[in-house]
Amino acid sequence: MAKAQDHPHHNHRERMRKRIRENGLNTLLDHELLEYLLYFTHARGDTNPIAHELLRHFGSLDGVFNATYEDLLKVDGVGPRTAELLELMLPLWRRYSMLQMGPRPKLNNCQRSVEYAKSLFIGADREYLYLLCLDVQCNLIQPVQLAKGTIDEATVYSRSVLEAVLRHRAKSVVLVHNHLSPNYLPSRADILLTQKVITALSSIEVDLLDHLIISQNGYYSFLQDGRMEAKREYGQVAYAADREL
Numbered sequence: 001m002a003k004a005q006d007h008p009h010h011n012h013r014e015r016m017r018k019r020i021r022e023n024g025l026n027t028l029l030d031h032e033l034l035e036y037l038l039y040f041t042h043a044r045g046d047t048n049p050i051a052h053e054l055l056r057h058f059g060s061l062d063g064v065f066n067a068t069y070e071d072l073l074k075v076d077g078v079g080p081r082t083a084e085l086l087e088l089m090l091p092l093w094r095r096y097s098m099l100q101m102g103p104r105p106k107l108n109n110c111q112r113s114v115e116y117a118k119s120l121f122i123g124a125d126r127e128y129l130y131l132l133c134l135d136v137q138c139n140l141i142q143p144v145q146l147a148k149g150t151i152d153e154a155t156v157y158s159r160s161v162l163e164a165v166l167r168h169r170a171k172s173v174v175l176v177h178n179h180l181s182p183n184y185l186p187s188r189a190d191i192l193l194t195q196k197v198i199t200a201l202s203s204i205e206v207d208l209l210d211h212l213i214i215s216q217n218g219y220y221s222f223l224q225d226g227r228m229e230a231k232r233e234y235g236q237v238a239y240a241a242d243r244e245l
Contacts, residue, residue, distance in 0.1 A: 012046075013039060030061040041082040050077035054086075065089045066125060090123030097122060107174060108138035109241040110210060110221050116140070117176040117214050127151050129177040131161060133170035134209075138240045141168045151177055153193040158200035165206050173201070175211040184215035186222070194222055209239050 016036055025033060034051035042050075057075050058064045064072075064086060072083035097119035107113045113132065120130060120143060129147040132140060144164040147155045165173060175197055177190075186194075194211045201208055211222040222228050223238065 031055055033061065034064065037085065038082060041079070041085055050075070050082075053077060066123060094119060094122040104139045104141070106137065106139050107132060107134060107239075109239045110212075110224060113174050113176070113210060113212060113239075114214070114219050114221070117178075117212050117219070120176065121178040121214050124178050124180075127178055127180060129156065129175070131164050132174040132176060133165060133168040134172045134174065135169075136171040138172065138209075141170060144168070151189070151193070153189060153196045156193060156196065158196065161197055161200050162204060165201065165204065170206060172207045172209050174209050177213060179213055179215040182215055182217040184213050184218050184220045186211075186213060186220060186227075191227070194227070198228075 016032070016039075019027065020036065025036075028036065031048070031051045034054055035047045038047035038050055053075055054064050054072075055061065058067050058071075067086070069083045069087050072078050072086055073080070078086075098116070101116055101119070105112065105116055107116060116132070117130075121128065126149055128145060129151045131144045131146055133142050133144060135141055146160055146164070149155075164170075175194065190211070190213065194208070197211075198208050208228070209223065210228065213220040
């Protein structure tokens with residue numbers, strides 16, 4: 001009979017922890033990362049089979065992290081504590097990414113707005129439309145969710161846009177939404193929505209600085225593509241950093 005210390009999994013957890021301490025998480029394969037995370041919900045035993053089953057069931061690591069609590073519980077070996085832990089991964093990543101930019105990030109150019117929008121949509125499982133309300137210095141006051149699900153001009157009411165701007169006393173705004181497909185180019189509905197919001201905001205002399213579409217393959221900026229045609233007496237609408245002040 002083989003001795004306990006000769007078993008291939010003897011001290012496996014400690015070897016895994018040592019490897020992470022010395023080399024970081026980036027050295028782990030996807031199944032190894034899941035195996036390690038499961039240590040926190042499985043005090044003992046081999047978590048490698050559960051990690052492989054999770055990847056087989058959901059297709060990829062991001063599929064696992066995007067899975068709902070109910071769907072996670074359908075996988076053999078996954079109980080409530082494990083489902084809760086895995087379901088927390090993306091919200092925690094989203095919160096961390098947004099905190100890195102500070103409580104009131106300055107969105108005074110396109111790249112800053114794109115960076116914030118990408119953080120906003122981490123783990124999104126449907127389309128969301130947000131209005132980023134900015135103060136006079138283009139610091140973020142509040143992101144306001146205007147719609148979720150299928151988004152077009154018919155789902156967004158001008159009154160909701162105006163109420164959000166007036167409630168937060170925004171001096172300018174950026175419209176952002178995500179595409180679940182890799183395609184980030186605007187649809188006709190996206191273009192009509194942009195025109196609708198510009199028209200609504202013109203009644204209270206607040207500028208729509210940009211409309212950004214975020215997808216897993218990149219982003220689209222209406223301003224950068226020359227589709228922002230609204231003007232005020234003081235000149236072309238643009239981010240503060242792009243204006244000739």
